[in-house]
Amino acid sequence: MTRPPTQIVPLQEAIAKIVRDGDTVALEGFTHLIPTVAGQEIIRQGRRDLTLVRMTPDIVYDQMIGMGCARRLVFSWGGNPGVGSLHRFRDAIEHGWPGPLELEEHSHAGMANRYAAGASGLPFAVLRGYVGSDLVTHTPSIKEVTCPFTGEVLSAVSALELDVAVIHAQQADTAGNVQLWGIVGVQKEAVLCGRRALVTVEEVVETLEPRPGAIVLPHWAIDYVSVVPNGAHPSYTHDYTQRDNDFYVAWDAISRDRNTFTRWMEDHVLSG
Amino acid sequence: MSSRADQQGAGAATWTAAEMMTIAAARALPDGATCLVGIGLPSTAANLARRVHAGGLVLVYESGTIGSKPEYLPLSIGDGILAETADTVVGIVEIFNYWLQPGRIDVGFLGAAQIDRFANINTTVIGPSYASPTVRLPGAGGAPEIAASCREVIIVTRQTRERFVERLDFVTSFGHGAGGDERRRLGLRGGGPAAVITDLGVLEPDPVTRELVLTHVHPGVTPADAQAATGWELRLAPTVETTPPPTEEELRVLRELEAARPAAAR
Numbered sequence: 001m002t003r004p005p006t007q008i009v010p011l012q013e014a015i016a017k018i019v020r021d022g023d024t025v026a027l028e029g030f031t032h033l034i035p036t037v038a039g040q041e042i043i044r045q046g047r048r049d050l051t052l053v054r055m056t057p058d059i060v061y062d063q064m065i066g067m068g069c070a071r072r073l074v075f076s077w078g079g080n081p082g083v084g085s086l087h088r089f090r091d092a093i094e095h096g097w098p099g100p101l102e103l104e105e106h107s108h109a110g111m112a113n114r115y116a117a118g119a120s121g122l123p124f125a126v127l128r129g130y131v132g133s134d135l136v137t138h139t140p141s142i143k144e145v146t147c148p149f150t151g152e153v154l155s156a157v158s159a160l161e162l163d164v165a166v167i168h169a170q171q172a173d174t175a176g177n178v179q180l181w182g183i184v185g186v187q188k189e190a191v192l193c194g195r196r197a198l199v200t201v202e203e204v205v206e207t208l209e210p211r212p213g214a215i216v217l218p219h220w221a222i223d224y225v226s227v228v229p230n231g232a233h234p235s236y237t238h239d240y241t242q243r244d245n246d247f248y249v250a251w252d253a254i255s256r257d258r259n260t261f262t263r264w265m266e267d268h269v270l271s272g
Numbered sequence: 273m274s275s276r277a278d279q280q281g282a283g284a285a286t287w288t289a290a291e292m293m294t295i296a297a298a299r300a301l302p303d304g305a306t307c308l309v310g311i312g313l314p315s316t317a318a319n320l321a322r323r324v325h326a327g328g329l330v331l332v333y334e335s336g337t338i339g340s341k342p343e344y345l346p347l348s349i350g351d352g353i354l355a356e357t358a359d360t361v362v363g364i365v366e367i368f369n370y371w372l373q374p375g376r377i378d379v380g381f382l383g384a385a386q387i388d389r390f391a392n393i394n395t396t397v398i399g400p401s402y403a404s405p406t407v408r409l410p411g412a413g414g415a416p417e418i419a420a421s422c423r424e425v426i427i428v429t430r431q432t433r434e435r436f437v438e439r440l441d442f443v444t445s446f447g448h449g450a451g452g453d454e455r456r457r458l459g460l461r462g463g464g465p466a467a468v469i470t471d472l473g474v475l476e477p478d479p480v481t482r483e484l485v486l487t488h489v490h491p492g493v494t495p496a497d498a499q500a501a502t503g504w505e506l507r508l509a510p511t512v513e514t515t516p517p518p519t520e521e522e523l524r525v526l527r528e529l530e531a532a533r534p535a536a537a538r
Contacts, residue, residue, distance in 0.1 A: 030335050030364055031350020055364070056413075079410030081348035082311055086410075093408040105396075108334060109368040109417040116365045128373050131458050132392075132446025133416045138402055152459070182355045183335050186364040213361050238352055245347045 006176025006219040008204065014224040015041040018196045019050075023163040024074075026053035026194065027060065030185030031081055031243075034235035035168040036060040037228045038200050040269045043067045053160060055111045055186060056081070059234060059251050062088040063269065065101060066261055072102040074160070076111045083248050087255040097258065105139055110157045114141070115186050117159035118193035124156045131155070165194030168232045169217075170240060171208060172201045176219035179208045182238025188215050197221065200228040202240045280492040280517070287518050289471040291526060292490045294320060295518045297381075297428045297469045305378040306330040308418055311349045313428050314381035316529065319345060323525045332377060334414040336367045345533045368414070372421050375461055380422030384429045385409050386440050389483050389504050391427060391447030391465035393419065394440040402442060412444050419445040424466040431470035436502040448482035472498045473515065483507060490515045 007014075019025060019042055027035045039060035042050075051072040052061055058080060064070055066088030078089045092101040106114070113125035126145060136142050136155075145156035167187040169180035178199045180187065191197045199222055208216065230237075234247035254264045280287055287295075297317035301307055303326035309318045319342065322329045331340045335350040339359030346353055355361050362371070371377065386394035395415060399406030419425050425447075429435060447465045448455060455464050464482075468475040474488035486498050487509045499506045518526075 031348045032335070032352070032355075075411065077411050077413035078408075081350070082346075090408045094405060105411055107412040107416040108364065108414040109373070112365045112368050116369075127369070127417075128420065128461070129417050131416075131420055131460055132443065132449055132454075133412070134396070134402075134443045135412060135416070182352065183337065183350050183361060184363050185336070185350075188363065189365060215363075236352060238355065243348070243351060248347070 003220055003223060006222050006225055008172070008174075008176060008225045008227070011038060011041050011200065011226040011228055014198050014226045015045055018164050018198050018224060019045070019047055020163070021047055022049045023047075024051040024053060024161065025164045025166065026160070026162050026190050027166045028054055028185060028187050028190040029168060029232065029235060030056060030183060032183040032185065032232075032235060033168045033180060033187065033237060034058065034060060034232050035166045035200050036233055036235060037231040038166045038168070038198065038226075039064055043069060043265070043269055053162060055108055057089065058086065059248070062086040062251070062255055063265060065089055065092050066098065066255070067265060068098045070101060071099075072104065074104040074106070076106045076108045080248055080251060083252055087252070088261060091258070104141060105135060106142070106157065107133070107135065110142065110155070112186055112189075114157045114160040115189035115193055117157070118161060119189040122159055124158050126154050126156055129155045160193050162190070162194040163196065165190040165197045166200070167191060168200045168228070168237065170202050170237055172199065172204050172225045173208050174204060174206060176222055176225050177208055178217045178222060178225065179211065179214050181211045181214035184213075184215050188217065191217055191221060196223050198224045198226065200226045200231040202229055202231070202237050203227065280490070285517070285520065285523070287523055289490070291523065292515070292518060293428065293430070293469060293471040294526060295522045296474060296490065296515055297426065298324065298522070300426050300467055300469060301326050301329055301379060304328040306332060306376065307379045307381060308332045308334065308372065308377045308414075308422060309381050310383060311346070312383060314383065316345055316526075317428065318381065319529060320522070320526050323529075324522055332367075332371065334364075334367060336362045336364055338362065338371065345529055368417060372414075372417055375421055375423065377422045378424070380418035380425045382415055382418060382425060382427050382445065384427055384435065386435055386437050387427065387429060387468065388437060388440050390449060390451050391468055391477065391484055392440055392443050392449065393427065393445040393447060394442045396442040396444045398441055400441065415445040419447065419462070419464065420460050421462045424463045427465055427468045429468070429470060431472045431498065431501040433501060433503045436504070438504045448477055451482045452480070472501060478507070485509050486512055488513045488515045491517045
């Protein structure tokens with residue numbers, strides 16, 4: 001399964017080549033390194049019927065849901081961290097606006113293991129999880145499995161199958177090798193789960209300098225790299241940008257009302 | 273019923289019900305314990321404990337930061353300050369599979385949108401239908417496995433009839449189920465909820481039935497106040513103790529933490 005060499009291209013071109021209507025797409029990032037600008041490019045290109053996957057859908061998924069990109073959401077926690085509700089996510093589920101949103105709902109441990117299974121090329125993962133939770137009755141991708149060695153009954157979760165994984169990172173080198181550090185979340189697993197993968201980066205450097213605790217993804221695991229400075233805003237990129245906490249708070253008022261939201265998106269994203 | 277906005281105490285030493293709740297939660301954390309901390313009140317309480325009586329408390333955030341020592345309260349569980357001050361930062365698969373699942377965490381600290389008499393928790397939906405809820409809540413996050421695998425769980429939430437309900441609309445995270453030894457029968461290894469700390473007092477599970485029993489009320493609160501804020505017939509301990517009032521140090525450190533919080537996090 002040789003991939004063609006990694007291409008370093010503008011974001012618009014990368015999204016046009018990698019994301020198609022109906023795809024299953026994960027833009028991962030656990031409060032840090034959220035690929036917000038890439039998600040906004042998907043909105044601008046008018047993609048529809050996407051299955052969006054993410055452990056912690058936050059502002060960019062609220063925007064994609066509110067702009068009608070998503071048919072289905074696979075997730076484990078949907079909120080505005082430290083602030084409260086995601087109003088577009090809630091409006092879609094509670095009132096079907098702008099369209100109905102199917103849910104496939106897990107816990108964090110379950111989602112993390114689904115990514116790990118997908119990255120490992122396995123059909124499912126095993127965990128001690130979900131015991132006594134009503135999630136089991138609503139989510140068909142959670143089942144029981146009996147350990148063949150001990151007979152213990154455990155939970156199994158099916159592997160995630162992604163058409164596209166998108167993440168944001170600090171750096172790529174000129175060959176397309178990528179390095180990210182700080183809170184690294186589940187991004188490595190997400191990239192290795194994706195049939196196609198795009199990484200937006202703060203900058204391209206000649207040579208990656210090793211950093212403690214960093215993850216390096218080799219270029220042959222990645223299809224496209226795009227340079228997008230501050231591409232995680234209002235999230236942040238450790239050692240490059242600060243988390244814009246004020247914007248997370250401001251989003252509550254922007255997103256609460258459908259018209260205010262739509263106008264804001266027209267002014268700040270669609271015209272971008 | 274006394275209003276929960278009431279200032280309690282007298283003279284210089286006055287405090288709010290919310291401050292009392294945070295301080296009572298901080299006191300429940302023993303020095304040297306490993307504690308998995310959620311954002312909001314649990315994070316405030318854990319950081320207060322580390323500054324007052326539990327300098328060796330190990331704060332673990334589900335974003336993968338282990339041993340975080342933030343100088344100020346973060347807005348999210350993924351703020352950079354948590355990674356910069358951590359002993360180590362690990363990925364999400366690792367934090368759940370290697371650190372939480374095998375029982376390495378002593379105390380899990382959870383909130384609740386709804387809670388029942390056996391300390392089962394709902395953070396998923398309000399309303400009778402999962403598919404078309406009255407209120408869609410954020411969902412499970414890490415809570416089901418935190419509730420399952422930590423040695424014990426402490427739940428911190430305001431006490432109202434809307435939250436303390438006879439029957440949950442959805443069981444997100446399993447507490448003591450229908451009571452008795454149900455956790456053991458289901459094979460859960462962690463001890464489950466050991467205390468529910470509210471703005472009115474402290475509830476602890478009966479050692480046999482596991483039903484929550486009111487063991488403490490905060491100063492100025494009566495057991496009748498707690499009953500009025502509970503949607504089932506609340507069991508009272510033979511002697512309901514009064515929580516010791518906040519010390520000057522606890523109040524000072526808590527207020528310093530709140531004041532130093534970035535503006536957006538207030």
